[in-house]
Structure formats: C-alpha cells, structure tokens
Amino acid sequence: MLAQKWKELRAEEIRKWEDSCKYEDFIDDRLITELIDISKYPDKKQVEDIIAKARQNVSSGAMLSPSEVAVLANTQDPQLWEAIFETADWIKRTVYGNRIVLFAPLYLSSMCVNNCLYCGFKNTNADLDAQKLNRDQIVSEVEVLINSGHKRLIAVYGEHPQSDAEYICQSVETIYSVHSDCGEIRRCNINASPMFENEYKQIKDVGIGTYQIFQETYHHQTYSKVHPRDTLKHSYKWRVFGLHRAFEAGIDDIAIGVLFGLYDWKFELLGLLYHAMALEKEFGVGPHTISYPRLVPAENAPLTTMSKYLVSDEDFSKIVAIIRLMCPYTGSILTARESNPLRDTIIRKGGVSQMDAGTRIGIGGYSQMEKEHLLHKEQFIINDTRSLDDFIYDLCKEGYLPSFCTAGYREGRTGANFMPLAKHATVKNFCVANGILTFKEYLMDYASPKVREIGENHVIPNYLQWIEQNMPQLAVQVEEKLGLTASQQHDMHF
Amino acid sequence: MLSEDSLVNIDYFLETISQKYHLDHAYFARKIGKRRHFLVGYGNEQFIENNHFDITDNIVFFWQTRADLFDVQIIRDSLLNIARQLEQELN
Numbered sequence: 204m205l206a207q208k209w210k211e212l213r214a215e216e217i218r219k220w221e222d223s224c225k226y227e228d229f230i231d232d233r234l235i236t237e238l239i240d241i242s243k244y245p246d247k248k249q250v251e252d253i254i255a256k257a258r259q260n261v262s263s264g265a266m267l268s269p270s271e272v273a274v275l276a277n278t279q280d281p282q283l284w285e286a287i288f289e290t291a292d293w294i295k296r297t298v299y300g301n302r303i304v305l306f307a308p309l310y311l312s313s314m315c316v317n318n319c320l321y322c323g324f325k326n327t328n329a330d331l332d333a334q335k336l337n338r339d340q341i342v343s344e345v346e347v348l349i350n351s352g353h354k355r356l357i358a359v360y361g362e363h364p365q366s367d368a369e370y371i372c373q374s375v376e377t378i379y380s381v382h383s384d385c386g387e388i389r390r391c392n393i394n395a396s397p398m399f400e401n402e403y404k405q406i407k408d409v410g411i412g413t414y415q416i417f418q419e420t421y422h423h424q425t426y427s428k429v430h431p432r433d434t435l436k437h438s439y440k441w442r443v444f445g446l447h448r449a450f451e452a453g454i455d456d457i458a459i460g461v462l463f464g465l466y467d468w469k470f471e472l473l474g475l476l477y478h479a480m481a482l483e484k485e486f487g488v489g490p491h492t493i494s495y496p497r498l499v500p501a502e503n504a505p506l507t508t509m510s511k512y513l514v515s516d517e518d519f520s521k522i523v524a525i526i527r528l529m530c531p532y533t534g535s536i537l538t539a540r541e542s543n544p545l546r547d548t549i550i551r552k553g554g555v556s557q558m559d560a561g562t563r564i565g566i567g568g569y570s571q572m573e574k575e576h577l578l579h580k581e582q583f584i585i586n587d588t589r590s591l592d593d594f595i596y597d598l599c600k601e602g603y604l605p606s607f608c609t610a611g612y613r614e615g616r617t618g619a620n621f622m623p624l625a626k627h628a629t630v631k632n633f634c635v636a637n638g639i640l641t642f643k644e645y646l647m648d649y650a651s652p653k654v655r656e657i658g659e660n661h662v663i664p665n666y667l668q669w670i671e672q673n674m675p676q677l678a679v680q681v682e683e684k685l686g687l688t689a690s691q692q693h694d695m696h697f
Numbered sequence: 698m699l700s701e702d703s704l705v706n707i708d709y710f711l712e713t714i715s716q717k718y719h720l721d722h723a724y725f726a727r728k729i730g731k732r733r734h735f736l737v738g739y740g741n742e743q744f745i746e747n748n749h750f751d752i753t754d755n756i757v758f759f760w761q762t763r764a765d766l767f768d769v770q771i772i773r774d775s776l777l778n779i780a781r782q783l784e785q786e787l788n
Contacts, residue, residue, distance in 0.1 A: 379730060409729075410731050410732040412732070612731075614759065615757070617732070618734075620724065629744070697744075
C-alpha cells in the first residue's frame with residue numbers, strides 16, 4: 204500500500220479512537236505553569252524537606268508531588284544542588300545497587316510518514332537515505348552486537364507502512380533467533396509509534412521487553428507546532444495515551460520519555476511526573492524506565508540548534524537528578540547522545556541506572572562500524588563513541604558493576620510482580636547478583652585483557668563481598684552459579 | 698487479561714497450595730517467547746533461586762521455598778486444572 208494512502212486510513216482510525224477515548228487528558232498546561240511560577244523562589248528549608256522526603260520515599264516507592272518537583276526545579280543554591288545530586292546517587296544505589304545495565308539501540312527503519320521538525324528521519328529530509336533492514340541485514344547487525352557482548356537491545360522503528368506492527372513482530376523474532384558462538388540477545392525492548400490495541404497484542408505475542416513511547420513534549424501548543432498537521436504524530440491525545448492502550452493490550456512494561464529542548468525543561472519534568480501518576484492511577488504500575496534525550500543536531504532539522512529551549516549541560520544534570528528524586532523506583536536511561544565527560548559525571552550526579560554503549564544509530568550502522576558515523580542515515584548525532592569494552596573499562600575504574608542482566612522478565616518479574624521490588628528498594632539483591640553473573644560471562648567471552656584484569660580482580664570480588672554482607676543466603680547461590688559460569692555454562696541467573 | 702473473578706479464585710487457590718506445601722512465593726506466568734509474563738501470584742519474594750516448571754504449553758509455575766524438597770509431581774497435578782482454566786481464559 205502506498206504510504207500516503209496508509210497514512211490517510213490510519214489518520215481516520217486515529218480520529219475515531221480520539222472521538223471515543225475514555226481517558227481525560229492528564230496534562231493541564233496552565234496548572235503546570237502556575238506550579239512552576241509560584242515556586243520561583245523556594246527557601247532552603249523547603250528544599251531540604253523535599254530532599255528528606257525523597258529519601259524516605261525510597262522504601263515506599265512513593266513519588267514526589269508536582270509542587271515539590273516544581274520547587275526542586277526552581278532551586279538555585281549550589282549547596283542545595285550538591286545535596287540533590289548526592290541524594291540522586293544514594294537513591295539509585297539504594298534501589299538498584301551500584302550496577303549499570305548496558306544495552307544497545309538497533310535502528311531497524313528510518314522510513315517515516317511524519318515530519319517532526321527536530322528529526323533527521325522526517326519525511327521531507329531529501330538527504331536522508333531512508334531504508335529498513337531486511338531479514339539478512341538484521342541478522343548481520345545482531346551478530347555484530349552479540350559478538351561485542353550485548354544481550355539487551357532497544358529496537359527502534361519509524362512510523363511507516365513498511366515498518367508496521369507486522370514488521371516489528373518479524374524483526375523481533377529474527378533478533379531473538381540469532382545465535383553467534385555462545386551469545387544471543389536475551390531481551391529486546393521496543394521504541395516505536397503508538398499503536399492500536401490489536402497491534403500491541405500482536406507485538407506482545409513475540410515476547411518483547413519494554414514498549415517505549417516518548418511524548419517528546421508535554422506542552423500542547425509546542426507539540427502541535429513541532430508535529431505538523433497532516434501527520435500521524437500530530438495527535439497529542441493519541442500519543443499521550445499510547446501506553447494506556449499498550450497496557451490494555453497486556454503489555455505491562457512500559458517506558459516514557461521527553462525530548463528535552465523543545466519546551467521549558469521544568470514544564471517537561473512535571474509532564475513526565477503527571478504521566479507516571481496517570482499510569483499508576485489507571486493500572487497500578489508506573490513506568491519501567493524514564494528517558495530524557497536532549498535535542499542534538501540532526502541533518503536538515505534546524506530546530507535542533509535554534510530552539511530557544513535548548514538545555515545546558517548544567518540544567519541537564521539537574522533534570523536527571525530530579526527525575527531520580529521524583530520517581531525513585533524507575534529505571535533512568537542516559538544515552539550516548541551525550542558526550543563522554545558529561546555521561547561520566549551524570550551517572551553519579553543523576554543516579555542513572557541504564558546506559559547504551561558502542562552505539563551506532565545509522566540503519567545498518569553496526570555492520571559498517573569501520574565507516575564510523577553515517578550522517579545521511581542517522582536520526583541525530585552520537586557524542587559518546589566509546590566502544591562497549593572501553594565504556595565498561597571506564598565504569599569499572601569508577602567502581603560500578605557493568606551488568607547485562609535480562610533475568611527479570613524471563614523469571615516472571617514483570618508489571619505488578621516487578622513494581623514492589625523496585626518500590627521497596629529490594630530489587631538490588633537481584634540486580635547485583637545478576638550483574639555479577641552476566642559481567643562474569645562478558646569477561647569470559649568478550650572482554651579485552653585490561654577489562655578482564657580489573658573485572659576479575661576488583662569488580663567481581665567487591666560485589667561478591669557486598670552480597671555476602673547483605674544477602675548471605677543468596678551469596679552461596681551466586682558463588683555456585685559463578686563457578687558454573689567459569690566452566691563455560693551460560694545464562695546463569697536468578 | 699484475566700477477569701477479576703478468575704484472579705480472586707486463583708489467588709485463593711495459590712494461597713491454599715502455598716500453605717500446604719510451605720511455598721514462600723508462588724506465581725503463574727504466561728510463556729511468550731523468552732518472556733514469562735506475570736499473571737497472578739501469592740506470597741513474597743524471598744531473593745533465593747526460583748524453581749519452575751511448565752504446566753501447559755503456555756503456562757509456567759514459579760515457586761520459592763526454604764522448606765525441604767517435596768514431590769513436585771504432586772504439585773504439578775494439583776495445578777493442572779487451574780492452569781488449563783487460565784490458559785483457556787487467556788486464549
């Protein structure tokens with residue numbers, strides 16, 4: 204079917220859905236703006252109380268209120284900011300332990316019927332070499348990723364009839380079918396456009412991890428401006444309730460995000476919070492992860508450098524830290540859009556829990572690693588270009604436990620069975636145990652000598668000691684599985 | 698999605714089974730590729746190794762216990778009917 208016809212038919216179906224939508228829009232622009240305005244000059248005691256409350260919330264999983272987040276966002280005092288950064292790091296370590304889960308994005312298609320002003324994949328970008336991967340190309344890409352050590356992917360798709368729900372299902376099945384030596388992809392998350400319930404059901408049935416939809420901006424007027432009329436993405440309501448529909452279709456691991464730089468970052472923070480609250484209210488399960496990509500230059504997308512809301516590095520650090528305080532149980536994803544030094548700083552200051560590494564975002568980019576970055580095939584520019592192994596080495600030097608854990612969703616710890624673990628800050632017991640086992644597997648199969656040395660002699664002993672001190676019974680089982688991993692048995696996990 | 702009635706019934710059933718066989722945590726999950734999609738459970742996470750078995754083509758039963766090993770086959774037999782009912786409802 205021609206893309207234009209497909210788009211028209213789909214737009215008609217979306218309009219019908221909007222007319223019968225049972226949900227009330229949970230984003231009140233005026234209220235959010237007022238909350239930010241009335242807390243313009245917070246006093247020190249007020250901020251300190253909120254920081255203390257954020258610490259208490261760790262064991263209950265409660266979120267901060269919108270007015271409290273507005274206060275944090277308006278805080279100016281550098282000393283208070285130090286306290287916020289320190290708290291973000293403490294919350295992350297308390298909930299998830301000191302591990303960083305590693306993943307890679309895999310761009311499957313750049314064909315898109317939309318025309319978003321900030322995106323290199325927009326329909327009117329004449330310089331874009333729009334394409335989608337066929338089965339053989341997917342296999343080649345996944346082999347490269349597996350052979351570098353990856354176990355977890357996020358598969359990214361443009362909105363186009365060539366990359367519809369059926370293509371998503373086929374490509375995920377292909378990804379899971381690839382085995383290279385002793386490696387495989389064990390968890391495939393999805394970043395794709397909002398779907399209808401029947402499409403979500405199809406996608407759910409191929410065994411995906413998390414379904415991720417970024418609202419891009421929660422500010423209605425800005426949303427309309429950057430997503431032109433006559434495109435599918437123009438409908439705010441369709442997108443903002445995209446994850447509600449996913450949940451109704453039985454997908455219970457869902458992820459939200461904002462593209463910072465389109466509108467005032469303080470407003471967007473509150474938008475994320477209201478979205479998390481709406482999901483919790485409706486389904487009792489909040490977002491599995493929150494992502495906070497920032498506008499970076501993209502080919503033929505001038506908005507990416509000219510927006511008046513571009514976020515400075517300093518403010519970006521604040522955003523990441525506030526997200527950690529406001530929603531303590533949620534995974535926090537910092538991507539390779541950001542530069543090495545900034546990422547290295549924000550991991551700690553922001554309480555980050557997941558990061559991509561060795562990233563290529565061009566279609567077919569992993570199979571053509573030697574060509575470095577392929578701008579005419581990319582959605583935006585990557586700033587952290589370290590290899591996975593170099594990235595892991597840097598994490599080890601800082602004392603982190605690099606983790607390739609994908610155990611949770613394979614052990615039935617999904618949705619309502621996962622949330623209490625994160626909300627009561629006990630999930631770290633599994634995180635550290637599975638982090639040790641999967642890192643050991645990496646050391647055995649893929650690591651360079653320098654990573655193997657620091658991993659075997661420092662990182663693994665340190666975290667084994669942590670488990671022995673905190674979960675002695677689990678430690679015995681970890682030691683047993685570690686022994687099995689050392690004798691080349693794979694996929695040991697809890 | 699399971700109906701509220703089913704959830705209540707299965708919850709009660711799991712509670713009974715757990716008490717009888719000293720299971721600290723017991724739950725059903727649906728097999729979807731690699732994913733084991735949580736359906737309904739009883740008890741609390743113990744942070745010890747999960748045991749599991751497939752009861753039907755699509756339903757897995759996970760459990761954790763600190764008690765001595767028991768006859769798994771007996772549990773499997775006790776769960777079969779309810780697992781079939783679960784599977785039927787999900788289909």
